[in-house]
Amino acid sequence: MDFSAREDIEAPIDFVFEQVTDFKAFERSIMRRGGDVQRLHGGDAPVVGTKWKVKFRLRGKERNVDAQITEVDAPNKLKIEVTSRNAEGSMVVELVALSPKRTRVIVSADAGAKTIPAKLFFQSIRLARAKTSAKFKSLVAGFAEDVEARYQA
Numbered sequence: 001m002d003f004s005a006r007e008d009i010e011a012p013i014d015f016v017f018e019q020v021t022d023f024k025a026f027e028r029s030i031m032r033r034g035g036d037v038q039r040l041h042g043g044d045a046p047v048v049g050t051k052w053k054v055k056f057r058l059r060g061k062e063r064n065v066d067a068q069i070t071e072v073d074a075p076n077k078l079k080i081e082v083t084s085r086n087a088e089g090s091m092v093v094e095l096v097a098l099s100p101k102r103t104r105v106i107v108s109a110d111a112g113a114k115t116i117p118a119k120l121f122f123q124s125i126r127l128a129r130a131k132t133s134a135k136f137k138s139l140v141a142g143f144a145e146d147v148e149a150r151y152q153a
Contacts (some may be wrong), residue, residue, distance in 0.1 A: 001122050003133055004108040005140035011151035013097040016105060017075035019147045020093050021046040030054060046072050058119075086118035087111055107140050 023044060027037045032116060035056035042050025050069045055062060065150055071079035078093045089111030096104040113119040125132050 001109045001112070002108065002127060003136040003138040006104060007141055007144035008017065008098065009059045009103045009105060009144050009148050009151075010101060011103055011148055012101055013075050013095050015101045015151050016095055016103045016147055017078075019150065020078060020095070022106075023050075027052075030056065040139065042069070046078060048072055082111075086115045087113050087122075105140070105144055109136065 023039070023046075027039070033056070035054060037055075038053045040053055046069060048069055048071065052067045054065050054067060054139040057063070059131070062108045065082050067080055067082045070090075071077065080091050081137055082089045082091070089109065091107065091109045094106040094108075096106070098104055098147050111122065113122050114119065
């Protein structure tokens with residue numbers, strides 16, 4: 001299952017990459033939503049091998065996932081692999097400098113099931129693909145607006 005979204009941001013590529021790799025902000029965001037995040041390895045800098053253990057509730061069940069940065073090409077690309085007992089996936093954030101003060105963000109997420117219950121879960125997402133894709137694009141657009149607002153402030 002693949003999703004992708006593209007947004008243009010009125011900010012330099014270095015600033016956008018800094019915001020994309022602001023891991024403390026993402027950790028706080030997950031905790032505000034009721035999840036639990038533990039950084040197992042790595043610091044604040046985006047380096048290959050940085051790992052997290054994340055716990056959250058989804059569809060009434062406690063979920064546990066491990067996330068790890070597998071590729072960093074500052075300030076152009078960041079790839080994070082996510083694994084759990086039932087599924088695995090990856091998220092790639094690519095940045096393209098359109099001008100000195102304008103950056104295109106391309107976010108793509110890919111996920112696959114390892115077990116039959118996970119296959120059923122992903123099937124329900126496929127059935128609501130238009131709604132799920134619109135929500136994904138909305139999340140990326142909201143992030144882009146936030147980055148732009150922080151740059152202008």
